[in-house]
Amino acid sequence: MNQSVFEAGTGRASLDAVLDYAWSAGVFTATEAMHAASLTRSTAIEAIDTLIAAGVLHELPNARDAGEYRAGRPARRFSLRPDAGTVAALDAGDTHLTAAVANLSGETLLRRQIPLSPTQSVEERRETVIAHLRHTLAEAGVERDDVLALCVGVAAPVTLQGQSPPHPEGFWERTNPGLIEALRDEADVVEVKNDAQLAAAAEGSEGEAIGSRDxxxxxxxxxxxxxxxxxxxxxxxxxxxxxxxxxxxxxxxxxxxxxxxxxxxxxxxxxxxxxxxxxxxxxxxxxxxxxxxxxxxxxxxxxxxxxxxxxxxxxxxxxxxxxxxxxxxxxxxxxxxxxxxxxxxxxxxxxxxxxxxxxxxxxxxxxxxxxxLGGDVVIRGALARARDRARSDALPRRVARAGRGL
Structure with a gap:
């Protein structure tokens, strides 16, 4: 596969359309992907093969081999590889720090929480956050290169760039001690968000606000x-x-x-x-x-x-x-x-x-x-947000990089 497939507008659009479908489809056939993504059969199959080569999809035994097909030509079957990458999340409160790791299917692999001292300095808080994330990933058996996206929730206002304004008593600076920069190398995509905004993300994806726009x-x-x-x-x-x-x-x-x-x-x-x-x-x-x-x-x-x-x-x-x-x-x-x-x-x-x-x-x-969703609402929202960013940003980048090496 040459580089143009990843960089041409139609090639990227086709890959995105198939990946969007595969993200939540479970097991699917090329015909199903073709119809769902409004692509020609040849374009759908080309996109599927590209995603397989990039390690994002895998091909399953065909329907006949799986005992689900009796006559005619058996259809090829595919699914998202849950081990194509992982996502990580942190809930950095004033008195606790929770870390979680999940696969691309949304299954939580590990969740660890430690207490925090409200008297920590900015530097101590930053070092604690980094260490806790790395210990959690190590315990889960996850290498840095496997982490597609990381989302961190903090009890402070956060700009779209991941930074918090100064607080009269220094609370926001301690809660978000420059985490967007400190964690930038811990995942392909790193995002810092306000904790209540992540609660809203959790409610919208799996809670009381499913289907609500306001x-x-x-x-x-x-x-x-x-x-x-x-x-x-x-x-x-x-x-x-x-x-x-x-x-x-x-x-x-x-x-x-x-x-x-x-x-x-x-x-x-x-x-x-x-x-x-x-x-x-x-x-x-x-x-x-x-x-x-x-x-x-x-x-x-x-x-x-x-x-x-x-x-x-x-x-x-x-x-x-x-x-x-x-x-x-x-x-x-x-x-x-x-x-x-x-x-x-x-x-x-x-x-x-x-x-x-x-x-x-x-x-x-x-x-x-x-x-x-109880006391886990923020960490669940952070995982949901990290999974979204893995899909929208990190995976397409990895597919593009894989394509250049083929």
Whole structure:
């Protein structure tokens, strides 16, 4: 195969069309690829053979040999090679670092998480991220040359170039310590994204937003963050700040960008102190130590009908309604999905929010949902994004390089 097949416009278009089809088709024949990609038979077969030579597709036993065909000429059968490369992802939070490796079929090969110290310097954080990624790849038995794409999620606004603006207290610089440059040689394609934007990617690919073109993924654990999708496009802004929630420091009845977990704990302590002063019976939430109560405790008790816990979840529901109302008035989403580990038990808060949401917005109120993806929503979004970039950028480059050597 000569170089022109990879560099001519029609050749690249044909390869892309067949690769697009093969990416999710499973086992297929040349006829199926031809029809799906709107190509002539000879062009489809040429593209398939090129992708086989580049190690992206492999040919399976024909239908007769597989016992699925009885008469006539057996059709050649093909599929994407899951070992044609791997993708990697990182979720670099303030207190944890998660790494995951997956094959091109989307199967996670390994996931490793370590704690992080919020007191790390920028240099220490950068070194920790690099070391954790390399250890995870080594444990998974993956060589650097196998990694097509790497996507990193950070708790900071991120530009399309992977950089974060300065933060008054240095938080964004520590969370994203120049990772786009530090990791540039760790994969063919490297991308750094805001964590809430990756939550939105996960919800769109495998969560509550499948098929939706207008939605907000609201990361609502320790701090608020939003991944905003409008008309099918994930919004960023000039500095990557779309979805940053520090504006809620100035919104009445919300007053901060802290997440639903801290709000549950703060209001629980207030309610518990009041109940103790009134001499209420010490059971349920009232029997707990205010100094150690956690948001999850409140949610679990609210689900059982504990009156004090329900008082707290109702109050937090009103806060959430205010937040969703602002997002609804600004972005007009079809859905707002509450994401993160806290989503598992958040339904009492959502129920309370729904009762007042219509009064917070002049447009039709968005549907308020809880994510089913749990605390892995960011790493799953990063893997989904890395797989997308492997398909759109890294694999075509490798096919082109392979073609020049044939």
């Amino acid at each position: 939605y907000v993924a609201l990361l609502a654990g320790e701090r608020l963050g939003a991944g905003v999708v409008v008309d099918g496009h994930l919004l960023h802004g000039a500095h990557g700040g779309v979805g940053e929630m520090f504006a809620f420091d100035f919104i009445r009845d919300v007053d901060s960008a802290f997440g639903l977990g801290p709000s549950l704990e703060r209001l629980a302590r207030e309610v518990m102190t009041r109940a103790a002063g009134e001499g209420s019976s010490a059971e349920g939430l009232a029997a707990m130590d205010p100094a150690t109560v956690r948001g999850r405790d409140v949610l679990e008790l609210a689900a059982t009908g504990d009156l004090l816990a329900r008082e707290v979840t109702d109050a937090v529901g009103h806060i959430l309604a205010r937040i969703v109302g602002v997002l609804g008035n600004m972005f007009d989403p079809e859905k707002v999905i509450v994401c993160g580990a806290i989503a598992d038990g958040i339904q009492p808060v959502l129920d309370a929010a729904q009762t007042t949401l219509a009064t917070q917005i002049h447009l039709p109120a968005p549907t308020l949902l809880r994510s089913s």
